[in-house]
């Protein structure tokens with residue numbers, strides 16, 4: 001499931017992150033990929049050990065924490081500390097698949113179920129730079145307003161189109177979901193959304209309660225925590 005989550009960051013948070021990134025020192029993005037990715041990746045990142053990356057990552061994590069749509073869609077168990085990248089001057093990232101298991105720090109590992117890109121530059125600041133996700137239904141393109149998030153299955157092939165003018169800034173990270181399977185996660189999300197709508201519209205309370213019970217019992221069957 002590909003989902004656009006609007007306005008994850010407030011205008012203030014976005015401005016603060018942009019001020020920091022516009023003055024930041026960047027490093028070659030190949031620092032954090034394996035052999036497969038290194039052949040097709042041409043961008044820059046904040047160094048993995050940089051204090052700025054940790055500081056800005058906390059702002060992003062706090063924003064995710066208060067976003068009910070992100071929670072309902074990703075059902076997060078663990079989130080990799082957010083990274084930040086910059087594409088400019090023809091920079092791109094060719095078709096690749098994200099690594100399945102990532103080191104979270106110490107001995108803890110994270111299985112990547114959901115890939116996330118938080119756009120940090122407005123679409124009119126750069127040409128190109130679309131995120132293109134290929135799944136069984138074809139190719140989907142995303143180029144979102146600054147502060148908006150796209151989530152998509154980590155199992156998909158995807159790429160970032162060359163940036164031919166300006167600079168594309170983004171934060172990216174992965175989620176290990178309580179529900180590993182994308183199809184199950186999608187059904188839970190759709191059910192959750194429908195229950196919320198029924199509740200808001202004042203539907204029969206007993207029926208809403210029963211449906212809510214079914215939602216939680218499916219989550220109980222399918223979640224690994």
Ligand code: NI
Pocket residue numbers: 096097098158
């Ligand atoms: Ni990727």
